[in-house]
Amino acid sequence: MTPLMGGSKSDELPMAWTRRCWAEHDRDSTVIWCQKMLMFPSGIKALADYVHGKGLKLGIYSDAGQQTCSQTMPGSLGHEQKDAETFSSWGIDYLKYDNRNNDDLKPMKR
Numbered sequence: 001m002t003p004l005m006g007g008s009k010s011d012e013l014p015m016a017w018t019r020r021c022w023a024e025h026d027r028d029s030t031v032i033w034c035q036k037m038l039m040f041p042s043g044i045k046a047l048a049d050y051v052h053g054k055g056l057k058l059g060i061y062s063d064a065g066q067q068t069c070s071q072t073m074p075g076s077l078g079h080e081q082k083d084a085e086t087f088s089s090w091g092i093d094y095l096k097y098d099n100r101n102n103d104d105l106k107p108m109k110r
Contacts, residue, residue, distance in 0.1 A: 014055060014056045014057070016051045016056050016057070016058050016059070021036070021039075021070065021072050021073060022035065022036055022039060022040065022044070022060065022061070022073070023035060023036060023073040023074065024036055024073065025072060025073060025074070026074065027074055027079075032082065032086055033074070033083065033086055043090075044060070044090045044092075045089070045090045045091060048090050048091035048092060049091065052091060057093035057094060058091065058092055058093050058094070059092070059093060059094035059095065059096060060087060060090075060092045060094075060095060060096070061095075061096045061097075061098075062075065062076050062083060062087075062095060062096075062097055062098075063075035063076065063077075063097065063098040063099070063100055063101065063102075064076060064077060064080075064097060064098065064099045064100075064102050065077050065098075065099065065100050065101030065102035065103070066101050066102070066103065067101045068098065068100070068101075069098055069100045069101070071101070075100075075101055075102075076097075077101075077102060077103070077105070
């Protein structure tokens with residue numbers, strides 16, 4: 001089980017996480033995430049359906065910057081709404097959201 005960040009033992013939920021490197025380095029022509037099909041041949045929506053079928057929640061990783069901290073996939077800067085809609089359409093339950101490579105923009109200006 002994976003505890004929620006800052007959570008107590010009573011806050012623990014059964015969860016599965018997709019961590020870094022689940023997306024290709026670039027977005028598609030409609031600025032939607034390109035899932036790494038070698039890692040997830042049926043797509044992340046199918047993974048979420050499978051995880052939910054096991055009674056678990058699914059979390060995913062992103063970043064508030066231009067790229068994630070590993071610089072191997074795009075971040076959400078400038079695409080926050082589209083990314084939130086995409087994660088929701090895939091059935092993602094939780095988001096781990098770092099704040100790196102953000103061009104020093106203050107969160108209130110986004």
